[in-house]
Amino acid sequence: DTAVSQTPKYLVTQMGNDKSIKCEQNLGHDTMYWYKQDSKKFLKIMFSYNNKELIINETVPNRFSPKSPDKAHLNLHINSLELGDSAVYFCASSQGQGYTGELFFGEGSRLTVL
């Protein structure tokens, strides 16, 4: 059973389209995150939720909208896709808001915008 699972694994779409990525964790963690990894492998946090409450919202265009229906799920919706949105998006989870614990990552969702 995969601890943190993301769907879809690959997304290829045209500029201007809207797309969503879903994430689920079965670890019982209370905090979930979205990270963006660019083509140079640089990893940057986008959002984090603790018990469905948004606690980190980095400088991300408002075309990106996260949603956490419950503490086991965190989805990411992207409107009006742009070329620069092409990246690998990782969902992660942890127990607690602090980082003394371990982040568990999903396998990533590779988004390609044409």
Next chain:
Amino acid sequence: AQSVTQLGSHVSVSEGALVLLRCNYSSSVPPYLFWYVQYPNQGLQLLLKYTTGATLVKGINGFEAEFKKSETSFHLTKPSAHMSDAAEYFCAVTGAGDDKIIFGKGTRLHILP
């Protein structure tokens, strides 16, 4: 505020040789330090972490790292490289009470046969 610098975006070592991946950090509070590994087409997984206590920490797959406050370093080592160690390695830092972790830019480790 925290930051982390990984020296060398690519490191090549021969199979059986010592692996040394360098990481220096900056932190205004006592740091918590991590090394993560990313295999191709996979997410990151934790190799080891330092929070408090013993400054030499051991992780999975024979890796270890030493926290040196005086040098603000947390270098990752493994005595003998194996082909399966080829991956991207990320150093990361946070501080007590912080709500986010800062990742370095990664070091790609190549193992030469």
